[in-house]
Amino acid sequence: MKRIATIIALALSMAAFAAVETVELLDGGTWTASGGRVAAVRVVSTAASGAFTLNGIEGWRESTNVTETVTTETPVWRRVMTNLTETVTNTYSGQVVYTPPPPWRVKEEGWATNSVTTTVTRRMNTGRTILATNTLVSATCSGGAYTNAPSGVWLSDGETVTFSFSTANAFGRALLIIER
Numbered sequence: 317m318k319r320i321a322t323i324i325a326l327a328l329s330m331a332a333f334a335a336v337e338t339v340e341l342l343d344g345g346t347w348t349a350s351g352g353r354v355a356a357v358r359v360v361s362t363a364a365s366g367a368f369t370l371n372g373i374e375g376w377r378e379s380t381n382v383t384e385t386v387t388t389e390t391p392v393w394r395r396v397m398t399n400l401t402e403t404v405t406n407t408y409s410g411q412v413v414y415t416p417p418p419p420w421r422v423k424e425e426g427w428a429t430n431s432v433t434t435t436v437t438r439r440m441n442t443g444r445t446i447l448a449t450n451t452l453v454s455a456t457c458s459g460g461a462y463t464n465a466p467s468g469v470w471l472s473d474g475e476t477v478t479f480s481f482s483t484a485n486a487f488g489r490a491l492l493i494i495e496r
Contacts, residue, residue: 339492341370341479349471349494356493357453359462366460366486370452373476375445382440387433452477457488 336355339347349372359368398404452469455462471477471494479490 335496337494337496339477339494341477341490341492343479343481343487343489345479347477347492349473349475349477350496351473351475352471352494352496354452354466354469354471354492355495356463356465356491358491358493359455359457359488360490361457361460361462361481361483361486361488363457363481363483363486364460365456365458366481366483366488367454367456368462368479368481368483368486368488368490369454370490370492371478372450372452372471373447373478374450374472374474375447375476378442378444378446379439380442381437383435383437385433385435387431389431456483460488 337352341347357370359366361368396404452471453464453466455464477492481487
């Protein structure tokens with residue numbers, strides 16, 4: 317029984333580790349995220365107070381509404397019956413069985429066309445991409461290091477993360493801990 321409990325505990329602990337990813341970025345480097353929350357950031361700098369920025373660049377394909385109007389004409393069978401005082405018009409689509417009118421009515425019948433106009437609006441890709449750059453973390457190292465657990469920083473699938481120092485002659489690397 318202890319053996320089964322140990323195996324279950326081991327499986328659950330491995331499942332917890334499978335949901336965390338560590339990413340290393342060098343100065344000027346980029347990484348394409350596969351989604352998740354930035355749980356922690358650790359930066360090491362050659363300058364004691366090296367200022368850095370981690371940006372997320374997200375792109376969306378631009379689309380627009382395209383409207384197209386099509387008019388089609390469908391042959392219909394139209395029956396017009398009149399007694400020279402009142403007129404009744406019936407339009408039938410498809411096959412109609414001929415029924416002779418009563419002898420006291422004057423009748424006209426024949427083929428006519430029924431015009432139908434249809435307007436369709438759909439989304440169409442314009443071929444352009446909209447890019448949005450968001451600052452994920454912007455801070456300054458203290459003693460050549462920075463560690464923090466940012467709150468509410470999420471990465472979407474396909475978002476590009478960039479890392480760069482703004483302090484002259486500062487180089488280093490960043491470690492991102494991503495939770496899924």
